[in-house]
Amino acid sequence: xxEPFFAVFREAFERGTLIKCTLSRPTGExxxxxxxxxxxxxxxxxxxxxAFTYRFATRDEVKNFTLQEAEAQLRALTGRQFxxxxxxxxxxxxxxxxxxxxxxxxxxxxxxxxxPADLSHDRTKKRLLxxxxxxxxxxxxxxxxGEVLPSAQDKWKQINKYLEIVESLLRTHPLPSDAHIAxxxxxxxxxxxxxxxxxxxHLGLTPTVTGVEQRKSLADFCQEVARKVGFAGLHFIxxxxxxxxxxxxxxxxxxxxxxxxxxLALATGIRHHARIILAAPCCHKQxxxxxxxxxxxxxxxxxxxxxxxxxxxxTDGIRALLLEANSYKTNVFEFVSTEHTAxxxxxxxxxxPYTSAKHRVAALRQVEQIKASFGLKxxxxxxxxxxxxxxxxx
Numbered sequence: 001x002x003e004p005f006f007a008v009f010r011e012a013f014e015r016g017t018l019i020k021c022t023l024s025r026p027t028g029e030x031x032x033x034x035x036x037x038x039x040x041x042x043x044x045x046x047x048x049x050x051a052f053t054y055r056f057a058t059r060d061e062v063k064n065f066t067l068q069e070a071e072a073q074l075r076a077l078t079g080r081q082f083x084x085x086x087x088x089x090x091x092x093x094x095x096x097x098x099x100x101x102x103x104x105x106x107x108x109x110x111x112x113x114x115x116p117a118d119l120s121h122d123r124t125k126k127r128l129l130x131x132x133x134x135x136x137x138x139x140x141x142x143x144x145x146g147e148v149l150p151s152a153q154d155k156w157k158q159i160n161k162y163l164e165i166v167e168s169l170l171r172t173h174p175l176p177s178d179a180h181i182a183x184x185x186x187x188x189x190x191x192x193x194x195x196x197x198x199x200x201x202h203l204g205l206t207p208t209v210t211g212v213e214q215r216k217s218l219a220d221f222c223q224e225v226a227r228k229v230g231f232a233g234l235h236f237i238x239x240x241x242x243x244x245x246x247x248x249x250x251x252x253x254x255x256x257x258x259x260x261x262x263x264l265a266l267a268t269g270i271r272h273h274a275r276i277i278l279a280a281p282c283c284h285k286q287x288x289x290x291x292x293x294x295x296x297x298x299x300x301x302x303x304x305x306x307x308x309x310x311x312x313x314x315t316d317g318i319r320a321l322l323l324e325a326n327s328y329k330t331n332v333f334e335f336v337s338t339e340h341t342a343x344x345x346x347x348x349x350x351x352x353p354y355t356s357a358k359h360r361v362a363a364l365r366q367v368e369q370i371k372a373s374f375g376l377k378x379x380x381x382x383x384x385x386x387x388x389x390x391x392x393x394x
Contacts, residue, residue, distance in 0.1 A: 002104040005078075005096045006071060009087060013041060013050065013067055017089045019113045021074075023082035025097075030081040033057050033331075037077060039070070058168045058348065059333055079104070088113055128163040128198055131156075135193045138225045159194045161335065162255075165346065166195065169276060170203070173350050179207040179250040184241045184265035185257035186211030189222035195253070196234045211236040212244050241265055246272055255280040260380045266319060267384035269349075270326045277328065277349040279319070280335050287315045290376050310374075312345070318367050318379045320347055325363035326385070327355040 012018035021039040038053040042064065050070035054061040065073060078085050079098045087094040093109040129136075132146035141152045141159075148156045175181075179199070183192040192211040199205045213219040216238035223236040237244075241257065241264045249272040254265035262281045269277040300306050320330040328349035335346035367379070 002096055008094055012089045017091055019088040019090060021087045023077055023085050025083040027081055027083060058165055058331060127160055128167060128202055129160060129194060133197055135225055135229045139188060139190055155190060159190060162191055163194055163198050169348060173276060175250055177205050179205060180248045181207055181209045181251040182246055182249055183211045184254040185261055186213045188218060191255055196231055207233055209234045212239055212241060214240050244268060249274045251276045253278045256282045258282045263381040263384055266381055275351045279347045281316055281345060287311045287376065314374060316345060316347060318370060319381055321363045321367050322381050323349045325360045327352050
């Protein structure tokens with residue numbers, strides 16, 4: 001390990017000259033989802049710390065460390081997982097890079113930053129949505145001055161996290177300019193309006209977005225708000241998810257549709273060949289009612305909370321596998337942190353051009369093995385997609 005680099009890192013932090021540090025050029029040993037790591041000094045109530053931002057394909061994770069902990073993390077990441085580290089101080093810039101053989105190359109340059117780092121922990125984040133948008137006031141998120149209400153802070157954070165995920169997906173899988181999008185179980189419309197606003201004002205698209213909501217009062221209310229704020233391509237209809245039949249579907253969204261309503265939405269997306277599917281499942285009653293563990297986990301499921309969480313894992317894990325069996329590349333990750341809402345899981349699925357029969361059969365076989373281990377006769381999404389219990393499509 002190249003000790004002079006870590007000596008400079010320690011000294012810069014202790015003297016208050018450290019601005020930031022970035023790790024890039026990941027090696028084969030780093031998870032494919034982790035793109036780079038960004039470090040900066042912060043001042044917390046417990047004292048000075050170094051914030052590590054782990055940047056994944058669809059999310060960021062932030063962890064705060066003491067100097068000693070940070071150095072240990074940095075040593076573990078440098079060289080082995082990332083081939084380049086750039087260290088910026090107010091006095092000089094440093095680059096430590098590694099050739100494929102592991103030989104380090106040390107370079108110094110004149111300082112590119114003259115101002116000390118901003119040590120505030122909660123810096124103003126770049127927002128993809130303007131809080132002065134009229135629809136936010138109409139839906140009770142902001143006051144008449146465009147300020148987010150204290151009671152709506154969690155919803156505001158959820159909206160912005162949602163848009164960050166959408167932006168990340170569309171950066172690599174763009175939609176056509178006239179995209180047709182359905183939001184199944186749109187409810188009060190917060191995220192439906194946010195998506196339409198983002199697509200039109202941030203990306204410059206002219207989409208048609210339809211919110212499908214069973215409760216007529218909510219659908220009518222949201223439709224009236226859309227009319228008042230001039231969102232001509234945003235529509236809300238009062239209809240059961242099971243009855244919705246779009247003529248065209250580029251993107252399907254199902255956020256917190258209860259129990260099997262999520263499966264109805266996923267089946268619609270699959271049948272209509274949606275390019276992108278986003279689902280944040282709600283409750284998991286169907287699997288939990290049928291679940292009877294046939295393995296060594298059985299003693300653990302005597303506890304209600306563990307049984308509930310296992311049902312969530314099974315339900316959403318099988319959903320992801322069934323999406324993969326239908327030519328989608330899937331990912332499952334945290335939507336928003338649990339301090340904001342308990343409904344914090346998101347499944348993303350992006351259509352791929354082709355899935356081999358071997359891959360499809362393997363995914364369905366995995367579903368059968370999982371069901372056998374937990375005594376499940378079927379997953380509701382299987383029934384909707386007309387799969388037999390033999391591990392292949394019927």
